[in-house]
Amino acid sequence: DAEPSLGDPATAPGLVSPRDFCHGIYTLIKSRSISLGQYDRVTLIRLYALLGLYNDGPEGYEGASVAMTMAMHHCQTLGIHLGQQASQPGKDGRPMKLLFWCVWILDRFNAAGSGRPIMMADEDIAIETFVQGESDYPAFEVLLKICGVINKVIAYYRPGNAPNITGWEEHFPAYEEIVEDCAAWDLPSSMLTTLHVAYLSTAILSHRSQGTRKLPNTVPSHVRQTMAATHVIRLMALERLDSLHAFPFLPYTISLAMSVSYQHLRQDQLRHQQEDARTDFEACCRILQQLRRAWASVDAMCTLGQKVLDELKRAPANAPLRLQKPSKEARVLAGFADACRDNEEPVVNGQRNADVDQRPSTAGAEDRTGLSTQVTAFDPGEVNQGIFEGMDDIFGTYLDPNYPMNLDDLSFLDDFEPWSTNIT
Secondary structure: OOHHHOEEOOOEEEEOOHHHHHHHHHHHHHHOOOOOOOOOHHHHHHHHHHHHOOOOOOOHHHHHHHHHHHHHHHHHHHOHHHOOOOOOOOOOOHHHHHHHHHHHHHHHHHHHHHOOOOOOOHHHOOOOOOOOOOOOOHHHHHHHHHHHHHHHHHHOOOOOOOOOOOEOOOOOOOHHHHHHHOOOOOOOHHHHHHHHHHHHHHHHHOEOOOOOOOOOOOOHHHHHHHHHHHHHHHHOOHHHHOOOOOOOHHHHHHHHHHHHHHHHHHHOOOHHHHHHHHHHHHHHHHHHHHHOOOOHHHHHHHHHHHHHHHHHHHOOOOHHHOOEOOOHHHHHHHHHHHHHHHOOOOEEOOEEOOOOOOOOOOOOOEOOOOOEOOOEOOOOOOOOHHHHHHHHHHHHHHOOOOOOOOOOOOOOOOOOOOOOOOOO
16 A cells, blocks of 8 residues: 555655565665664664564575574563563553564564574563453454464474474364454454464464475375465465555465475376366466565565476476376385384395395385385476476475575576566
8 A cells, every 4th residue: 555655765756666665674774783872672672573574685584584583682681571571560561561472473483484493482481471452452462372373383393303293183273263262353354364364374384294205194284284275375366465464474375375286286196186286386476476576585486486387388288297106016015114114124125134234225215125115206208307306395395494494505497596676
């Protein structure tokens, strides 16, 4: 709504694009000295939190994470997380309480979106959260509860978890439950829809993906992830996009949905499922292209999506892109090999042999049985197999918050220009 009024008086009169306006404000703030000599700590917390919302250029993820680290650092220095200011007699502690939980929300979103550890463990927080209606901001309380879900989802991606952990398989809180708990039904439709998108990002991450080149198990979290990604595409359709509020989780969530649709394009074994996945992927690319007018953070994902679409146009059909399931014999021998390994007995060529040393296999996707137990790559035919192998890694990593977000290593794309400002 503000786009017609945007301008940059520091350079030249006239209107500027939302993207250029945001970049100008960010550059202006970064050019000034941000220190205790200039501002008090509360102001510094607010400034760093605002900087943490912005992501531009190849160092955008790192810059946003550094800003969020500084915001949380100053919160810790003031002891806000201990509730000291909120508990002082005769003082209204609500502003400081609101400030801390705002920073906490941004920290959890940064941890999920940038692949960083959280800045403060729950065990170190003494300040109480808000009860229903205490903040006087129902939308804020809804977002706080959504981040409470994100906080639990992040735990599934920590390095100590076993590889067979697939995610949140028990009852997952519904968005309607959260809205009901916060008495937020009277919020404007645009705000409820925007918060719904934030909720769906947690639903997508609630399934711990095992990567694109490994066919998924049909578990509740995987079904939830698929449905959530489809719902994101519907809520962020071009005809609705302008009505959503400009929060950084919008480009992040549609990028998650695109990663899910890409995995389905590669993994789904039925023709109509592949066709649906391709349609969803194309819709995500169109949405990202529109978001690119304001969000520099989507440049890389937008261009990656276009590279995939270019290769899809060269493919005679979707079928050559499908990762094939291993044969029945390979699955039987794989199960036998796993059982033997559980008993710490080596397996060679499908035989159990206690006299043979266990050695790491150098056969790539081959199991110690000698037969492949992983999905096999497609025949390149008329498409560039190297492109899709690289994309498998990128989209798989994007769905795993355990890995720091870094889209710099794109050597498999010879002509990739991720930070182009050409958004026409």
